[in-house]
Amino acid sequence: MTRFAESPADFLPLEAIKQYSGLEYMQKMLAGEVPTTTLAKATNYRISAVAPGRVEVTGTPGFEHTNAFGGVHGGWYGVILDTCLTCAVITGLPRGQFQTTLEYKVNMLRAIPVGTEVIGVGELMHLGRSTGVARGEIRGAADGKLYATGSATCFVMGEAG
Numbered sequence: 001m002t003r004f005a006e007s008p009a010d011f012l013p014l015e016a017i018k019q020y021s022g023l024e025y026m027q028k029m030l031a032g033e034v035p036t037t038t039l040a041k042a043t044n045y046r047i048s049a050v051a052p053g054r055v056e057v058t059g060t061p062g063f064e065h066t067n068a069f070g071g072v073h074g075g076w077y078g079v080i081l082d083t084c085l086t087c088a089v090i091t092g093l094p095r096g097q098f099q100t101t102l103e104y105k106v107n108m109l110r111a112i113p114v115g116t117e118v119i120g121v122g123e124l125m126h127l128g129r130s131t132g133v134a135r136g137e138i139r140g141a142a143d144g145k146l147y148a149t150g151s152a153t154c155f156v157m158g159e160a161g
Contacts, residue, residue, distance in 0.1 A: 022093030084122030089132035096161030
């Protein structure tokens, strides 16, 4: 069950987050024990699966996510990919470490029709002392059609505990 923060006080302080491995933290988020990103509510997606080195995000773009031409805005693709990619990196982090996105790249291959449920999958490719790299894709939930691919590099901080 997805849980959204209603105020900044709902988020765990960084020191509390660092008590969990990244995988444990992501599993707690999936279970609704800690809140997910508030952006997920506004952009209509949720973390739908968590495994070591892999995170799935399920979402459906609505009219409120369109550009001036009526198509799904490229930023929506970016939100889905940034989330599943960086969360895949998080699953590899030991206790005491956390990350932030350094850069991400989105390759939009075709337009996602408004109202189409999609699944974004991020997979951890590399985790080093100071960086993590993931690659992923967005596919149609019903037909598996490939809509976008992407990659991300994350900056890893903190001391492994």
